[in-house]
Amino acid sequence: MSTQSHAYQSYDIIIIGGAIMGASAAWFLSDDKDFDGRVLVVDRDLTYENTSTMHTNSCMRQQFSGELNVRISQFAADFVKNIRTYMGGDSRIPDLSIRSFGYMYLADNADFADVLRENQKVQLAAGAATQLLTADQIQAAYPFYNVDDIVLGSINLVDEGLWDATAVFDWWRRSARERGVEYVENEVVAITRNAAGTKVESVTLKSGEVISCGKVLNASGPRAVRTSQMAGINIPVEPRKRYSWIFAAERPLDQDLPLTIDPSGVHVRENGGGTYQCGGHSDIDPAADYDDFTMDFTLWENHVWPILATRIPQFEAIKVQAEWAGHYAYNTFDHNAIMGPHTEVENFYFLNGFSGHGLQQSPAMGRGTAEMLVHGQYKTLDMTPFHFARIPAGRKIVEKAVI
Structure with missing residues (x-):
């Protein structure tokens, strides 16, 4: 892994993990007219060679047993079929189907x-x-x-x-970068909280830099628990x-x-x-x-x-x-997404645990995460059932259609 430097010592939002979920959240943040903060995406390998994103089936389905999961995939279908419109009419963006x-x-x-x-x-x-x-x-x-x-x-x-997930992934990253989102190939090795433990104050990179942040988003795919544990949090991923x-x-x-x-x-x-x-x-x-x-x-x-x-x-x-x-x-808790803020570390957010259906859920999940990060609430689909709080409470989402 090479390590790359970043432009600032402080960011409003640091996204740890830049594969499909991190890329979606970063792009939707860049597309929110009410947000003009700085976003840094940190990933260990910007080729994404060993990510779940690159090893995917690249398909989407609406055959879930829970209504919210169905509607999440319906938005994915609409986004893919109308990607140029969603991304501002940019003529460089291909027509997808x-x-x-x-x-x-x-x-x-x-x-x-x-x-x-x-x-x-x-x-x-x-x-x-x-x-x-x-x-x-x-x-x-x-x-x-x-x-x-x-x-x-x-x-x-x-x-x-079947859909062209690689094209969507590429254009999310390219468009977000053009709008000022920074991507660096580096690794977060430590997360520092305040004395009370209620807030993340900074992240430390493998290259030694300490970066202060307003909010942190864990989009670390299969490594999600490693990221959360740096903030003193365990998740069942x-x-x-x-x-x-x-x-x-x-x-x-x-x-x-x-x-x-x-x-x-x-x-x-x-x-x-x-x-x-x-x-x-x-x-x-x-x-x-x-x-x-x-x-x-x-x-x-x-x-x-x-x-x-x-x-x-x-x-x-x-x-x-x-x-x-x-x-x-x-x-391992219930095979569904873990989203939203932590119950105690208030500025630590999750986008984890998709258990094999993350790619098709990435448009709605990135959009919802950006809404929560910027507005503190959901503007479109209400993703509250997926919040981390259900795990300590023992409230499982029963989804019968997991492959």
Whole structure:
């Protein structure tokens, strides 16, 4: 890691972590007409090579069991499809779209089928277009599936599928920088609070500089607990390894493959050009070391490929083209975001614990965080249910649709 210097000794807001969440919050801060403060984003590696952002599936869905999570993804879809308008009409910004092949949830038992039915009620009430399909209906629409064990399926073909997250990420960073947000490649190694412990006064960088700050935002992805512990705060977030493969099929499917969530937990989607992207993890799923991105090569042969070939028989003859391990920032408490201010360290804010659905939530989460930092309240979606305060209170958000 190189270390870079910063322009000022004091910032209104310091964001620790510059991947998709930090970038979103920084851009929305730069877009708030009521805010003219200084923002510094500090990240260990500005290539973001090992971030969750760069190891993503790059898809979005509205098939959640909680209304707020549905609406968060609906804003993401609107933002992506209208990104140029949202970003001020800048002609350099590309027109983006969503390749809406949908997510296909497959239930192989009555209890899971009931969950899909209940989830659909929530989704329809929020304006999503989720359809429930019998095994026969799935077979008719997608003849390549083996549905012998399937009781029910759920799919939404509107604003649900693949999107260009890299373009959004790049333009958030570029636009924010042009508006005065500073990014430095460095590492926060200490956070100093006041004598009472109720407020952060400064952060110390690996290069030795001490920078005073008005507010601190923890957007450190899988390393979130390391950042919070510097401020004397524990949060239930840890890195969990998730494996991805891109493969070519000897006989490609003759239609788009929805992002298919097999009852086993293995998921696979269309990638284009006769290739597909697949993801999964082992049944034993401990916290990973922060720098451990080692592949488990036995997982493909022994677990993932047999499941794929059983579910989609045309995938018996396939060839892996690329494979990698990434990290979920896994919230062990309830698998949902941790946001808002700390209950005691009043100027320390969270944007953590997305447990695998952070990329699609980043537009709404960054917007909401910027609103809270500038105005002390939410102007658009009320994100209060995600606040840190629920954790010491033991109030779990039950989200049944976690992949």
